[in-house]
Amino acid sequence: MNVFEEESGNMVLDPAIRDWVLVPIMVVMVLVGVLRHQVTSILTSPPPRPTLKAVREAQALARCSLMHSHGDHLVYSKFDARRNSLLEDISAGNFLKTGPKNAAPPNPMTDPAMMEQMMGGMKKNVVMVVPQTIIMAWINFFFSGFVLIRLPFPLTLRFKSMLQTGILTSDMDVAWVSSLSWYFLNLFGLRAVFALILGDENTVDGFKDMQAMNMPNRPGPRHDQRIQGGSRELGSPLSPLETGGS
Numbered sequence: 001m002n003v004f005e006e007e008s009g010n011m012v013l014d015p016a017i018r019d020w021v022l023v024p025i026m027v028v029m030v031l032v033g034v035l036r037h038q039v040t041s042i043l044t045s046p047p048p049r050p051t052l053k054a055v056r057e058a059q060a061l062a063r064c065s066l067m068h069s070h071g072d073h074l075v076y077s078k079f080d081a082r083r084n085s086l087l088e089d090i091s092a093g094n095f096l097k098t099g100p101k102n103a104a105p106p107n108p109m110t111d112p113a114m115m116e117q118m119m120g121g122m123k124k125n126v127v128m129v130v131p132q133t134i135i136m137a138w139i140n141f142f143f144s145g146f147v148l149i150r151l152p153f154p155l156t157l158r159f160k161s162m163l164q165t166g167i168l169t170s171d172m173d174v175a176w177v178s179s180l181s182w183y184f185l186n187l188f189g190l191r192a193v194f195a196l197i198l199g200d201e202n203t204v205d206g207f208k209d210m211q212a213m214n215m216p217n218r219p220g221p222r223h224d225q226r227i228q229g230g231s232r233e234l235g236s237p238l239s240p241l242e243t244g245g246s
Helices: 015-043 052-073 076-092 112-142 157-163 179-189 191-198 206-214 223-232
Strands: 003-005 011-013 147-150 176-178
Touching: 011 015, 011 147, 015 112, 015 147, 015 179, 015 191, 052 076, 112 179, 147 179, 157 176, 157 179, 176 179, 179 191
Parallel strands: none
Antiparallel strands: 003 011, 147 176
């Protein structure tokens, strides 16, 4: 590491570190981010068209919500007839896109839509993990232990482990940033640059990458549970017009 001391005791970095380490790491990360965005756009398949059963299920949920919210505009006898008709169909499972609720659940390994969704998620994870792993290995191999930049503001000792990753010293000022920490600062700090170059809907986001790696996808509610939840909303209207059409 090309560092020398001034008479005052402050470290001064060799300008070559700026030209051959600091700037190249940032430029490489920007270029890799742009390339990754293009590859992700190519690998992302257009959303499939919803099937007739899926549309029917969504419309049934919407009807349950509308009946619950605006049932007070109907005469009670009309409201009761519509409610009973919906409840019969919901109880029989006619509105479920997977069939009646007593039917066996479909096997995701034999469903082309589920398989395509799983493969799409795997492709995105590969495009996300592989470039970051290569960049980290490149920095660790060529620039391990380098001190690249000094921040222009003071920091507390709590930031030392974050800003001086890979440097085993206890007496260095916290404001100095190591090469690996510079990588992480660029990973989370280039969002505005990518938004300017690629637009707000770009696929390069360090925060989303960390969330995808640390938080597994949680399954949402099943379709029959959503339908049953909609049926529970079909109570009496807020203020039924019992006298209007009786």
